Amino acid sequence: MPNGVQKTIAMPSGMSGASVFRCRTASHAGQLVDSSSQSEELALKCWPEQTPGHRVEAIHQRVSSLASKLDLVPSYRRSVDGKTAVVDLRGCWWELSSWMPGQPLPANADIAQVTCGARALLAAHRHLCTIELGQDRHFQPPVFEPCVAVQERLKRLQTITQPLQRCFQSNLAGSVPVRQLTGTDPALVLQAIDRARELLRRNWPDRSRRIQAELATLQFDPVPQHWILRDVHREHLLFVDRQVSGLIDFDAMRIDSPIVDFARWLGSFDCFWESPFETATQILAEVEPDSPLTASPAIGDPPQFTEPPSSEPGTGRPTAPRDSSWGLDSPPATVRPPSTFRAIEEGKSIKLLMAIARASLWLSLGNWVVWLVDESRQFPDLSRVAERVGRLTDYASRDAEH
Structure with missing residues (x-):
């Protein structure tokens, strides 16, 4: 345990493999805390094993920039040598940040x-879209490229069907590693997985074809991209008195369309799956009319791709000038001012959001069944797994009725 950390309480394990502790630090603490720090409540996190240091550093740079502009984002505490993360003897990376209420x-x-x-x-997003892309891309966002999330989901549709077929034929009780853990009822876990498996058995052929067709119509469409949070679900935004009080868990950040974050967020709630199109339309209209979902600056029209993009998004693609309507600087004088601000049609934004949300739902459900039945993966809290699988199954059942 790093020096200066005391009163440590282990928090419930998530699904990523990271370990999080709620703790306090002593005044003038050591390795992870500047010597001038006062005692305060903090979040101590150990990143999943095998996470490379350059990945941690890249995310910390973006989150630190975001925290300087947005009180909802936790700020990192620096070590005595100015670093926001340290590595232990096992090669695991640790960070210490403010605890979000x-x-x-x-x-x-x-x-x-x-x-x-x-x-x-x-x-x-209003700040993330001002942060340089990095990854050897020395120009400013946004860039116009096909949505990475669409490409990934199309690929996963191709690879998941075969292991799912094996799951449909497997002996469930003999495949799932249900351990006798405190608070875990093996029967409830097996029941949740069996219900998910049966729903997939009945609906996967039709659903996968429909999802593939929806994604295929979008796979080459250029959309504005910048750094996004990416893994945004219900548990990653915190509320106090019906107001957002904190934004947490940035492990999955990368460059993609901001629509991906909204799709993942909306897809976490009952109200969305009760009436997906109507809910998405209402929320997009209420959030803000000039948001990145519906308005994206470009010089004329962004290029239309007719062939698959490169494996590394952003390599040499044209960029769009930055727009003051996003709270950004004006385009440099060397860039011709845009004659028009090309808006992504609202219907197209909703179509992309809906396609990503539906694909994420069915692929998440399929992934859980494959992980537990075909791959016999271990998870620290099977009761949470059963709860998540059960909720995904409920949402997929509603979607299958449409």
Whole structure:
């Protein structure tokens, strides 16, 4: 344990493999805390094993920049040599950040609360779209490229069907590693997995074809991209008195369309799957009319891709000038001012959001079944796994009715 950390409480394990502790530090603490720091409540996190240091550094740079502009984002505490992360003898990376107050919304939160969360995401995007892309791309965002999330989901559709077929034929009780853990009922875990497996058995052929067709119509469409949070679900936004109080968990950050964050966020709630199109339309209209979802600056029209993009998004693609309507600087004098601001049609934004949300739902459900049945993966809290699988199954059942 790093020097200066005391009163440590282990928090419930998530699904990523990271370990998080709620703790306090002593005044003038050591390795992870500047000597001038006062005693305060903090979040101590150990990144998953095998996470490379350059990945941690890249995310810390972006999150630190975001925290300087947005109070909802935790700020990192620096070590005595100025670093925001340190590595232990096992090669695991540790960070210490401010503890964010609040609790996640329940899955049955009303649409007003979900909209409030969407506005917080927009606030984060307004700064993220000003951060340099990095990854050897020395120009400013946004860039116009096909959505990475669409490409990834199309690839996963091709690879998941075969292991799913094996799961359909497997002896469930003999495949799932249900351990006798405190608070875990093996029967409930097996019941949740069996229900998910049966739903997939009945609906996967039709659903996968439909999802593939939806994604295929979008796979080459250029959309504005910048750094996004990417893994944004219900548990990653915290609320106090119906207001957003914190934004947490940035492990999955990367460059992609901001629509991906909104799709993942909306897809975490009952109200979305009760009436997906109507809910998405209402929230997009209420969040802000000039948000990155519906307005994207470009000089004329961005290029239309007719062939698959390179494996590394952003390599040499044209960029769009920055727009003051996003709270950004004006384009440099060397860039011809845009004659028009090409808006992504609202219907197209909703179409992309819906396609990503539906694909994420069915692929997430399929992934859980494959991980547990075909691959016999171990998870620290099977009761949380059963809860998540059960909720995904409920949402997929509703979607299958449409």
